[in-house]
Amino acid sequence: xxxxxxxxxxxxxxxxxxxxxxxxxxxxxxxxxxxxxxxxxxxxxxxxxxxxxxxxxxxxxxxxxxxxxxxxxxxxxxxxxxxxxxxxxxxxxxxxxxxxxxxxxxxxxxxxxxxxxxxxxxxxxxxxxxxxxxxxxxxxxxxxxxxxxxxxxxxxxxxxxxxxxxxxxxxxxxxxxxxxxxxxxxxxxxxxxxxxxxxxxxxxxxxxxxxxxxxxxxxxxxxxxxxxxxxxxxxxxxx
Amino acid sequence: xxxxxxxxxxxxxxxxxxxxxxxxxxxxxxxxxxxxxxxxxxxxxxxxxxxxxxxxxxxxxxxxxxxxxxxxxxxxxxxxxxxxxxxxxxxxxxxxxxxxxxxxxxxxxxxxxxxxxxxxxxxxxxxxxxxxxxxxxxxxxxxxxxxxxxxxxxxxxxxxxxxxxxxxxxxxxxxxxxxxxxxxxxxxxxxxxxxxxxxxxxxxxxxxxxxxxxxxxxxxxxxxxxxxxxxxxxxxxxxxxxxxxxxxxxxxxxxxxxxxxxxxxxxxxxxxxxxxxxxxxxxxxxxxxxxxxxxxxxxxxxxxxxxxxxxxxxxxxxxxxxxxxxxxxxxxx
Numbered sequence: 051x052x053x054x055x056x057x058x059x060x061x062x063x064x065x066x067x068x069x070x071x072x073x074x075x076x077x078x079x080x081x082x083x084x085x086x087x088x089x090x091x092x093x094x095x096x097x098x099x100x101x102x103x104x105x106x107x108x109x110x111x112x113x114x115x116x117x118x119x120x121x122x123x124x125x126x127x128x129x130x131x132x133x134x135x136x137x138x139x140x141x142x143x144x145x146x147x148x149x150x151x152x153x154x155x156x157x158x159x160x161x162x163x164x165x166x167x168x169x170x171x172x173x174x175x176x177x178x179x180x181x182x183x184x185x186x187x188x189x190x191x192x193x194x195x196x197x198x199x200x201x202x203x204x205x206x207x208x209x210x211x212x213x214x215x216x217x218x219x220x221x222x223x224x225x226x227x228x229x230x231x232x233x234x235x236x237x238x239x240x241x242x243x244x245x246x247x248x249x250x251x252x253x254x255x256x257x258x259x260x261x262x263x264x265x266x267x268x269x270x271x272x273x274x275x276x277x278x279x280x281x282x283x284x285x286x287x288x289x
Numbered sequence: 290x291x292x293x294x295x296x297x298x299x300x301x302x303x304x305x306x307x308x309x310x311x312x313x314x315x316x317x318x319x320x321x322x323x324x325x326x327x328x329x330x331x332x333x334x335x336x337x338x339x340x341x342x343x344x345x346x347x348x349x350x351x352x353x354x355x356x357x358x359x360x361x362x363x364x365x366x367x368x369x370x371x372x373x374x375x376x377x378x379x380x381x382x383x384x385x386x387x388x389x390x391x392x393x394x395x396x397x398x399x400x401x402x403x404x405x406x407x408x409x410x411x412x413x414x415x416x417x418x419x420x421x422x423x424x425x426x427x428x429x430x431x432x433x434x435x436x437x438x439x440x441x442x443x444x445x446x447x448x449x450x451x452x453x454x455x456x457x458x459x460x461x462x463x464x465x466x467x468x469x470x471x472x473x474x475x476x477x478x479x480x481x482x483x484x485x486x487x488x489x490x491x492x493x494x495x496x497x498x499x500x501x502x503x504x505x506x507x508x509x510x511x512x513x514x515x516x517x518x519x520x521x522x523x524x525x526x527x528x529x530x531x532x533x534x535x536x537x538x539x540x541x542x543x544x545x546x547x548x549x550x551x552x553x554x555x556x557x558x559x560x561x562x563x564x565x566x567x568x569x570x571x572x573x574x575x576x577x578x579x580x581x582x583x584x585x586x587x588x589x590x591x592x593x594x595x596x597x598x599x600x601x602x603x604x605x606x607x608x609x610x611x612x613x614x615x616x617x618x619x620x621x622x
Contacts, residue, residue: 100501126503140494142559143487151491154484155503175292197503 051114053078053233054099054201059108061098068094070257071108076201076250081227081234083248083265085241087277090254092237093135096203099235100125100132112201126155131199133190135206135237141179145170145189148178149196158198167229168192168222184215195226201233202226208240216240220247245269253277298615302562303475310467314460322459323531328572329466330356330528335552335564336470336477337520342550343558344481345513346493347396351408352521353545354415355392359385359522360529360536364432365425374434374530378469381526382519389518393511412546416538431537434529466527473520474561480516481561489513521549555599556606563608570599570607 052075061069069091076082084092097103099110101122110117112128120128131152140148149161165174168188173181178189187207194202204223208216220243227234238244244251245265253261253268255277261268268274314322338352359381366372366380395407419426426432449461456464480486488509491499496506529536548571556567578591603610 102497102500121505122500123503123505126501132501134498138495138498140491140498142494143490147487147490150484151487151499151502151504154488154491193502 052076053113054235055109055111056095056099057109057111059095059098059105059110061094061103061105067257069098069105069254072254072257072259074252074259074262076233076235078200078233079227079231080249081223081236081247083244083251084235084237084254085239085244085251085268086254086260089256091257092254093205094257095254096132096205096235096237099203100130123155126197126199129156129198129200130203131194131197131201132203133187133194133205133207135209137183137186137190139178139186139190139193142177144175144177145181146174148189148193152193152196156197158196161196164192164195167226168195183210184212187211191222191226195230198230199232201235202230204234204236204238206237206239208238208243216243219243223247302615306562306565307471310464310471314463317460317463319457319459322457322463324572324576326459326462326466326531327528328568329463329470330524330531331549331552331571332470332524332565332568333466333473333527334521334524334549335556335567336474336561337517337524338549338553339556339558339561339564340477340481340489340520341513341517342553343560344486344493345489345510347393347510347513348401348405349392349408349514349517350405350546350550351392351411352517352549353541353543353547354412355385355389355518355521356525356528356545356549357415357419357536357541358388358518359525360541361419361426361432361525362522363526363529364434364536367434368432374534375465378523378526382523385522385525386515386519389521390511390515392518393514396510396514397507409543409546412543416542419538419541427537429538431535431540434534462527462531466531469523469527470565473523474564477520478561485509485512551596554606555596557603557608557611558606560606560608560612562611563606566607566611570595 054076056072056074059069059072060067072091072095084095086092094103098105099117101117101120105118112130117125117128140151143151145165146161149164153161165171168191170185170189170192173185178186181189191207207223208219211219223234223236224247226232236244236248248265251263251265251268252259253271253274260277261271261274263271313325317325334352334356338349341347341349362381362384363374363377366377367374392408392411396404399407420428449456449458481489488499488504491502491504492506492509500506525541528540532540552567552571553564555570556565557563574595575588575592578588578595581587581591599607
């Protein structure tokens, strides 16, 4: 049984069907990639899993139990933590305080230990607002890990990072999977990163599930190639 | 290291504040001491408003009405139920805390201007409510505790005897309000640095991130309204004592709510020390404005101009200036 299972989930916004009858499963211990052109419904799916949105139909279950009756602030207590596409830190709070808030609902490792693990020792008492963008992203990751999640949802962790930082990120995701015993679901436009770290890749297009398979299988899939070449090229290097 | 220095600097600042409050009456006339006591009441209410608006990011234009709840709790318990006035102060805080929780209900759904209007409605309705339930509140006549000498510990009939010393009435009221204010300021200082305060600030900075970190944002908004209501209620309770032991619906017309917001913003939201300056501002600047000219409407214009001037020159409020002045001291060390 998968750790996270999404079954026939649909969500509309007005006349737009943002997520259309999507099903996918993420096995325990996996790093799963979720890709698709802009507007494919990836972030909406994240927001459905973390209960910021409610699906119009379908079922989402974590560890065999439905998530749909869990209010958003209890999701983290169930063992699911996330990061955001546009970095949602607490800008006026210090780096340490950001991580302490991360353990509000469910504690785990000590905040100091986590900051050390993610190379944030030097900025512990700095305000989050003044940090470099790459450091903010690492801080957001540290905050998510502070709740010792079983499932970590990463929404475009590579966006806005330099070439070197993206390479470090791939290694970092693998390292934290091992040391935190994590399952990871990763939304990413950066194909090199996804194809490098993911065990399995799910492809969305216009809200629908287009394909699923190993990175190699997905890259060969004609429908996937069509979807990307038809609308937007996959991004091989940061702009 | 810098952390130790910062805590030490904070302790020195706190000790200086306590010393200042203790010695100030020596240079104050009796009438001035009464005015400072009144400012002390504003200080307490603004501390509460600052916890709500400055630290939790929720707007309230209804804090004058929460002060009224505290004031009437003290007045009713003392006048009609034989409580000693001093003992009603914490009770007034608790009753206003309950009212604050209820006032916080709309905050679960509304934010920004809409929340401001919802809380403002409470401020506008309060005087009418007080007149409507005249059996309890004395209606438009209000409640006079001046002749309830037996239930008053804060004597109007002469000096007050405390710990074997004799203190003039207005000096006593001054020490009572600012002493209470300092204790509550210390409590606020501890609160905002702990788990609850972090949750408040997280709600202010990003509700989405707060919720996905496990913070029940609706609950913490209501809690902030409740704690803030406690402060306003204590401020309101003391306000009865410093207003010649008298309260009526006009004491807490809706302009008190706006005045408190002015005090909090001028003082500098998010700065606890600034709140004392904000309280002095709303106590003394309107009467100074009256000295400039007493032509009809002129004092209000001068007061308004003073607010605009402070906001243009000191966008982070008087508290922001305090922080700038003390920063070199703490970072240089």
